[in-house]
Amino acid sequence: MTGKEIKITYKEYSKPEELEKEDLDLAKAAIDAMSGSYAPYSSFNVGAAVRLSDGTVVKGANQENAAFPSGLCAERTAMFSAAALNPDKDIVGIALAAGTGGKLTAKPATPCGACRQVMAQYQTKSGKPVSVIMVGAECIWKFDRVDDILPLIFDSI
Secondary structure (H helix, E strand, O other): OOOOOOOOOOEEEOOHHHOOHHHHHHHHHHHHHHHHOEOOOOOOEEEEEEEEOOOOEEEEEOEOOOOOOOOEOHHHHHHHHHHHHOOOOOEEEEEEEEEEOOEEOOOOOOOOHHHHHHHHHHHHHHOOOOEEEEEOOOOEEEEOOHHHOOOOOOOOO
16 A cells, blocks of 8 residues: 545635736625625525636626525536537636625635536647636635536546
8 A cells, every 4th residue: 555645735815916917807896796696595605706817707696496405506507508608718717705785704715626627628628727716805815726516527438
């Protein structure tokens, strides 16, 4: 037997102004996208913003439904919309923000497993890293590639 280790790296920012301009713009777009959330059951509003290879930003928000699990997370809403409307452009980054009552969560909310796998699929499709930014009121986390939030990405087919 051989012991193995998986290592992830990310950057933590204590305030939005520490981000590079394009990352700050994407984080702000994710916060703005929270206003499109339809969350009558959880009251947990999530916004996501995807940056495409040409700089275009596409927003999405979580959409809940009484027929669980018919709703959709903000991240997938944004990614699917971006891919459907811009099939010739790669996704190069995604930011997400979440909160209740118009206030961000203190620590960044993290994507569910399904959203992580969809991010991984678009990263595999493009052949280039997709950055992931998670925004909280007290800090912001930036991961340079999806692999750092989803080790051992499913790509066996």
